[in-house]
Amino acid sequence: MTGGELTLGAVLARLEEREREIAAQAETTREQITQLTAQLDELGRAAEEVRITRKTLLALPDPQPPAPPALKLPDHPAYRQIMTVFTAADHPLRARQVCEAMDLEIAPNNVRLKLKRLADRRILAETEPGLFTRPRQQSPGIQP
Template sequence: MQAETVREQITQLTAQLDELGRATEGVRITRKTLLALPDPGPPAPPAPKLPDHPAYQQIMAVFIAADHPLRARHVCEAMDVAVTPNSINNVRLKLERLAGRGILAETEPGVFTHPRP
């Protein structure tokens, strides 16, 4: 009777060992597959957010239509804003803010462009 109990335990343990062997093989295949996948790299940074003021929308429309870098004076002219020192300075500050956020690029001091994708 004891021999039959031991044989039954051996049968159960053999079945468990076979099941664990299949699970181990599945893990090995999964690991191999995961290691073969290309590295996704770092996530892309979120797109810079345009300030809410309507003047920024107008400025961006000017740069999207332009095919060359612009100075604040040219942006004022394109927006039909009076070309006065005060308005030029206000537009320049907005251009610098957009460049600081990565929405525009300042290619040289006072000259801004819209980076094309």
């Protein structure tokens, strides 16, 4: 045999070495597969939790906005009379006009104080100084 020729022992040694390399690569690949399988299982569990959460949230009723508290008029009967005037009015009123609508002796200062008190409680709105009206979004429940 010449120096370039391989002997049967050398070929077998190279094959054995190649077999060990392939076995090592296969073992590394199996370990990677095990790790990836664990990651895949974890992702599957997380996706299922998201699906359950979404299903639960969709099954909940739509939340209703809280009802605004009922507006409470002061106890004096004049306030009920004033509110009757504003219920019938289709435009903002001044204290003098409220007095006239209630057939009162003209005492706008006294009525103006009551109108201001109603505006402070948000039962009426003062659109400009001395001019009062019912708010646009009047609560349906004004309690006497």
